[in-house]
Amino acid sequence: MANLKQAARRIIEELYGEGRVEVLDELCHPGYVSHDPLVGDADLAGVKAYVRLLRACFPNLEVRIHGLYVDGETAITWWSMEGNLARRLLDVEPRGQRVHMEGMTISEFENGKLVEDSSQWDTFGYLQQLGLAQPLEPKARELYEQQGLVI
Structure with a gap:
C-alpha cells in the first residue's frame, strides 16, 4: 500500500509539479x-506531451495533494494546481491570469505499475478562468423565474 501511495503522490508532485x-x-x-x-484519452506519449504543454503554459505551476487514499490496487488522489x-x-x-484547478484522480495499478487513471476536475471553472466559458447563472435564473421557481 505504501508503494502505491508513494507512486500516486509522485505522479502529482513530480510529473505535474x-x-x-x-x-x-x-x-x-507500457x-x-x-x-x-x-484532453480525452491518452497513452504515455500523449500524457507526456500534455504535461510539457501545461508546464510551458504555467511554468510556476504549484501542486498540492489534499488527500490520498489507497484500497487494494486503487489509489484516489484529491489534488489542486495553480499557476x-x-x-x-x-x-x-x-x-498573467492566475488559474486554479482542483480535482480527483482514480489510479488503477497492477503489480505495482500504473495501468490506467481517470481524472475528474473542474474543467468548466478552468475554462471560465481562461475566459473561454461564461457562467450559466444569469440564464439559469431567468429560466427558473419563467417557470415560477426561485433560486
Missing part, C-alpha cells in the same frame, strides 16, 4: 492509458 515526464516510464505499465475530461498563464493556450493570450 516539477514537469518530470520520465517518472511515467518508471511508474507506468500500455498505460489516462482519461481526462479536457499564472505565461504562454498562449486554447487561443487565450497570456495576461
